[in-house]
Amino acid sequence: MAEEAKKEEIQMEYRMLGNTGLKVSTLSFGFWATYGVKEGVDRCVAVLKICRAAGINFFDNAEAYGKENGDAEIIMGQALKKLREADPKLWRRTDIVISTKIFWGPGGGQNEKGLSRKHVLEGTNASLKRLQLDYVDVVFCHRPDPLTPTEEVVRGFTQLIREGKAYYWGTSEWTAQQITEAYWIAKMENLIPPVVEQPQYNLFERTNMEKNYLRLFEAPYKIGTTIWSPLASGVLTGKYNEKIPEGSRMAQKGYEWLKKRWEAQQAEKTKIIQKLQQIAEKDLNTSITCLAIAWCIKNRNVSCVLLGATKEHQIEENLKSLAVAKKITPEIMQKIERACAGEEDDVINDLKKESTKTNKYKPTLPGTYGRVLVNKTDPL
Numbered sequence: 446m447a448e449e450a451k452k453e454e455i456q457m458e459y460r461m462l463g464n465t466g467l468k469v470s471t472l473s474f475g476f477w478a479t480y481g482v483k484e485g486v487d488r489c490v491a492v493l494k495i496c497r498a499a500g501i502n503f504f505d506n507a508e509a510y511g512k513e514n515g516d517a518e519i520i521m522g523q524a525l526k527k528l529r530e531a532d533p534k535l536w537r538r539t540d541i542v543i544s545t546k547i548f549w550g551p552g553g554g555q556n557e558k559g560l561s562r563k564h565v566l567e568g569t570n571a572s573l574k575r576l577q578l579d580y581v582d583v584v585f586c587h588r589p590d591p592l593t594p595t596e597e598v599v600r601g602f603t604q605l606i607r608e609g610k611a612y613y614w615g616t617s618e619w620t621a622q623q624i625t626e627a628y629w630i631a632k633m634e635n636l637i638p639p640v641v642e643q644p645q646y647n648l649f650e651r652t653n654m655e656k657n658y659l660r661l662f663e664a665p666y667k668i669g670t671t672i673w674s675p676l677a678s679g680v681l682t683g684k685y686n687e688k689i690p691e692g693s694r695m696a697q698k699g700y701e702w703l704k705k706r707w708e709a710q711q712a713e714k715t716k717i718i719q720k721l722q723q724i725a726e727k728d729l730n731t732s733i734t735c736l737a738i739a740w741c742i743k744n745r746n747v748s749c750v751l752l753g754a755t756k757e758h759q760i761e762e763n764l765k766s767l768a769v770a771k772k773i774t775p776e777i778m779q780k781i782e783r784a785c786a787g788e789e790d791d792v793i794n795d796l797k798k799e800s801t802k803t804n805k806y807k808p809t810l811p812g813t814y815g816r817v818l819v820n821k822t823d824p825l
């Protein structure tokens with residue numbers, strides 16, 4: 446009876462994953478910084494059961510995830526095996542969509558990272574072993590590789606697909622220019638173009654989805670998007686407002702960089718979060734967590750929102766955002782906009798004025814993601 450009630454509450458929606466013809470659940474599930482880091486296979490099985498019962502059909506991983514790179518794929522492989530054994534119909538491979546991402550392989554050697562054809566093929570083969578799968582539906586380049594020509598990358602992923610190791614390939618955090626370049630190389634050379642991008646998207650990180658990629662959502666590209674960190678790593682639950690809670694992502698060993706980044710922004714962002722909390726409670730009778738996820742759902746260029754959760758109660762709460770999205774009116778959207786812009790808040794306006802006064806123009810250098818030609822320690 447309780448199970449029935451839960452099912453009624455959650456009405457999963459499905460969206461097209463770009464031009465692939467695949468339907469993915471608007472809320473989907475990813476494995477970063479959770480399983481294989483601090484949680485094991487039993488908790489993973491429990492959370493995945495809730496996901497699938499709610500209609501989630503897309504699960505994302507990466508060769509880089511886990512305490513040691515690859516650990517998260519091992520846990521996912523073990524969990525899927527257990528779940529399939531317990532309920533083969535619900536977990537049939539033909540109805541679920543699984544992705545992984547290639548760039549930072551577990552070995553860490555010079556040729557065990559990046560997007561060379563060698564690493565794309567060897568990395569994916571190793572991922573499939575860890576996942577205990579014959580193929581993934583989608584394989585992403587976890588980042589652009591400044592050291593591998595785009596044509597070589599397109600050839601690598603085309604080969605992977607032609608070998609049946611994946612059905613589609615996509616990019617993550619590539620620029621619109623890099624994606625269109627890959628697309629047109631594929632078209633000209635009779636190769637397979639990328640069809641999906643995995644960008645960060647949340648109330649604090651909007652530029653790619655709302656500005657840079659707009660042209661990519663139109664023909665001929667029509668790329669799909671599987672957006673990540675809808676809660677900005679948990680910040681948009683409000684739980685980091687006062688302190689770093691014990692056992693949370695930012696308290697984990699290896700995630701000190703995340704904590705440091707948050708502490709640099711905490712004063713400014715906490716004020717915005719507090720306003721969003723008020724809107725969530727007063728206008729939507731919900732939590733800021735659900736408001737933040739629901740706000741991502743409202744963007745029709747989002748194919749699916751990748752959720753992360755380390756506990757059953759977290760995923761149960763996050764799934765409620767589907768219903769909340771339906772209650773967000775244009776007026777509430779405007780209120781959210783104003784809260785994010787720090788309007789009607791003298792402290793934030795003052796902070797902004799201060800930062801414009803002191804910030805001189807600094808050009809942004811392209812990221813290398815650990816792929817550099819010459820190391821500082823290398824003799825020239």
Ligand SMILES: NC(=O)c1ccc[n+]([C@@H]2O[C@H](COP(=O)([O-])OP(=O)(O)OC[C@H]3O[C@@H](n4cnc5c(N)ncnc54)[C@H](OP(=O)(O)O)[C@@H]3O)[C@@H](O)[C@H]2O)c1
Pocket residue numbers: 474475476477478479505506587617618643644672673674675676677678679680682684692693694695734751752753754755756758759760762763
């Ligand atoms: N392509 C990329 O470069 C990239 C990068 C990052 C993520 N991703 C993908 O996107 C997925 C989602 O990203 P994300 O994990 O950063 O999403 P997120 O929703 O921003 O953060 C999820 C984390 O927040 C905490 N949390 C979630 N729900 C909560 C709740 N109701 N109450 C309190 N805390 C809650 C949990 O961490 P704790 O319990 O540990 O605090 C959870 O693991 C990843 O798993 C991965 O598949 C891709």
